[in-house]
Amino acid sequence: MSQSPHAHAPERPLANGQTRIDFQTAPSRYRHWKLAVDGDVATLVMDVDERGGLFEGYDLKLNSYDLGVDIELADALERLRFEHPQVRVAVLRSGKPRVFCAGSNIRMLAGASHAHKVNFCKFTNETRNGIEDLSENSGVATICAINGAAAGGGYELALAADHIMLVDDGSSTVALPELPLLAVLPGTGGHTRVADKRKVRRDHADVFCTTEEGIKGKRAVEWRLVDEVVPGSKFDQTVAARAKEFAAKSRRDAQGPGITLGPLTRGFTASGVDYSLVSVAFDRASRIATIALRGPEAPPPASIDALMALGAEFWPLELARELDDAILNIRLNEFDVAAIVFKSAGDPAEVVAYEHFLDANKDHWLVHEIRNYWKRVLKRVDLTSRSLVTLIEPGSCFAGTLAELPFASDRSYMFLGAREGDNKPPATLILTDANFGPYPMSNGLTRLASRFLADPADLAAAQAEREKTIDAARAQELGLVTFTPDDIDWDDEVRVFLEERTSFSPDSLTGLEANLRFAGPETMESKIFARLSAWQNWIFQRPNAIGEEGALKRYGTGQKPVFDTRRV
């Protein structure tokens, strides 16, 4: 189907002449956050630089944020995991007097494209989920110390913490003013966490979410919106005491030093991105991005000491960081990419050797963090609103962790037999323990368990094949791949599929994939992405929000919005 000449309205210009949003940063370059570590307590101070907006055209007043601010927060969380293994509690607070955080910047939202808004919210959601993952799976508890107004995304940030403290100064409130003020929904899990994490009674939640000025003091505690209110004179000492209490309860028992997450080796060209282990190639005419992953070139390290010496250059960690960056770059900078094609090249036996090394050392803090990192990267893949396809070709190395990519894909094609004139080894899959536990999806199940929901015997049959080399015919029998064309059909079949796929409406594909990828149980996380995000996307698109007379357009103009009053 043809493309509209009007389809590509330019995105809002980035500030400082940037041409793409960069997800790589480091504490020394932060403009909005300060990360301080003191023994087992880390403090993350949000002190947003008003003039440091990612795009032109707005100031980040009152600790409001845009994607650039959140990229720093996400980076800081990774530093806590990898660089500061001795940290057992993280305190989130504001560096500004009398304001905690005003949430995401309204002028930024009003001027951003719908695609940016939706993907911005997705990233901030992943970061909030990452805060909860940090506590649940790395043992770093989080305390949010609210010293002033925490509104909208500001309160949603607090909701991600284990413990919320609010100063009792007669004016500081928590609030979700999105509905009364802006005619949209909180974009970062607010309603879901209020209902399902904090378990606020639904009529209290209704009052809270429709009260622009928010709730303060004792009522905030009684309604379960915060865990405690503390007089201003005792606030700092009480926060410090809570930090010590939570640190004492943590089960994180790693000792320093950590490893350094150095800058990625990365080069952007007109047609792609080249990392050490990952290559991204854009076929812009066809709207396809191919992500190729390279297997290890050396055997795994011989010891934990050798692992620590490798640090961020350890193959599984380097690959995960590069894949994460590649996915985020496509999500936020390449809206026109319709489909992502995963390929790999390498020796599957070497990949399996790394899985064995990780399994043998799974109780070491760094190995634990690397597995957890892969879990989050694979979830990022699951949640990426592009059609995902894995091509398992001769010479590929989809084994263990890498074999999760075909299971994360909407479809997979596996090459049956040999390619004429090609001496690469035939396409194989190898399953390991990595495919049966450490990488749950948002629904709480592994990808194979989700795949074989209909019959647990299919899952057991796959499990029985662990460590075996599975060829295309056997993979088809086991239900591990979608189609297995041979040399005669391969090129045509893959081409026709991709041509057809890219001809479909992008919106309906987003909805289709959101509904088919996550069968089975729901979790708070899956509710946020599947339910809340869908409603929010809908509302963000409606004239009552973004029309000329809508609430977002009229915010701050002194004019009241005009609504189409029909309830749907």
Next chain:
Amino acid sequence: MSQSPHAHAPERPLANGQTRIDFQTAPSRYRHWKLAVDGDVATLVMDVDERGGLFEGYDLKLNSYDLGVDIELADALERLRFEHPQVRVAVLRSGKPRVFCAGSNIRMLAGASHAHKVNFCKFTNETRNGIEDLSENSGVATICAINGAAAGGGYELALAADHIMLVDDGSSTVALPELPLLAVLPGTGGHTRVADKRKVRRDHADVFCTTEEGIKGKRAVEWRLVDEVVPGSKFDQTVAARAKEFAAKSRRDAQGPGITLGPLTRGFTASGVDYSLVSVAFDRASRIATIALRGPEAPPPASIDALMALGAEFWPLELARELDDAILNIRLNEFDVAAIVFKSAGDPAEVVAYEHFLDANKDHWLVHEIRNYWKRVLKRVDLTSRSLVTLIEPGSCFAGTLAELPFASDRSYMFLGAREGDNKPPATLILTDANFGPYPMSNGLTRLASRFLADPADLAAAQAEREKTIDAARAQELGLVTFTPDDIDWDDEVRVFLEERTSFSPDSLTGLEANLRFAGPETMESKIFARLSAWQNWIFQRPNAIGEEGALKRYGTGQKPVFDTRRV
């Protein structure tokens, strides 16, 4: 906030000079379905009258349907429950050769308002859920016998059945062609039932849902899309045999005769609707509908024989039918109503007497069906996209089943103390066993269990108050109501709340309520309404579907749609 003069584009004109959509019908008036009962087997034949569309401007070709067709199906299901208690299996089939059902009518969809489309889909979803409820809770198994193409909503109708049979004639297929053909999603639970009920493997589901021509024959069985394929020559006899098998397994053991669901006593005026036991008053300037329910005027019948003699005039059944009709009338004919206010008048002790009668006879088929009917009506209330508020005033009778209404509401206000110059008895709530089991919400929990998710002790405390008269102060202590203003504050507090509520954006209220009403576990049903519906609403609103160059507008014109290719 002001209302836009452009906000009220007229809805498409109804056919035959009708001024409202009527949800009341009866088999003798069906234009699209035939209901035949033979012993314990009922056959529901879909034979849509092309010229019988609900609105002007389209023909219902190829057994395609609109809301009018589905209203008859929903009515037929109620007849099976109440009028034919001996039926143990229902066979759904088509009266047309070589076509089962083409799904919802595209021309109808293309011309309908967004509000109609969304509420049409909601009703059809409730009807499909009703088919599953008929099997699960009334013991009437359903068999779908597909003798030709079952596309889109046609296949979704089949998905609601317990057993899907497809004729194996080389051409008959099942299909969900919405995405490739129309750039929207299936609107009646298709993706959710494919993923979660049929548990189709996700890559198979991906292929199926993007293949316009559908899947037929053996592959349809292998991919779990249908339960069996049967040669055309043996189709009728095999369907009959399956019907006998399913009937034999049914646990429905009622014997006829049933009761007759006669026409409702109902009068429409410019400002409301008057039923026997329910009054609806529209305050159109304020965009508020008040639904007042009347308690029983006589004690419950003395025996089952007396109950059977009353039939549809038995107070709980008559009230449920009238409330259901009142809600549906607001949903589809009164889009401008922002809030529904529930009130009641009567003797709470009489209501409790009816609950005792129902409890004492709960094993009788009719009592069982009446409780089930209330369950569905209360779910209909939960799922109504209008703000819901219950006013518990002096002289009201919110006891037992009626006490579910405040718990189904977004907020409740209970009058504290007496009203000056009013000799009505003070406002009370009475809980009975009806509030602790028979009326689960879509999430599988009772309304009180959902309300008290944070602390099961609160639920236990409420349970300990069963059969007691609870005044406003005690109701507030128990957490059963939101606010308890006294005579001085009542009028102002209620007025201010309603004024504020109706000033908010209708879309954001829809999203808010969808997210706050259903805390706790998810079910297939809650997934359909919360997740699938949200995505679908979003997609239905996007230019890629409804824009001038969008797929719905261009369908059937010979011109291809033009898409904004950005993935969001």
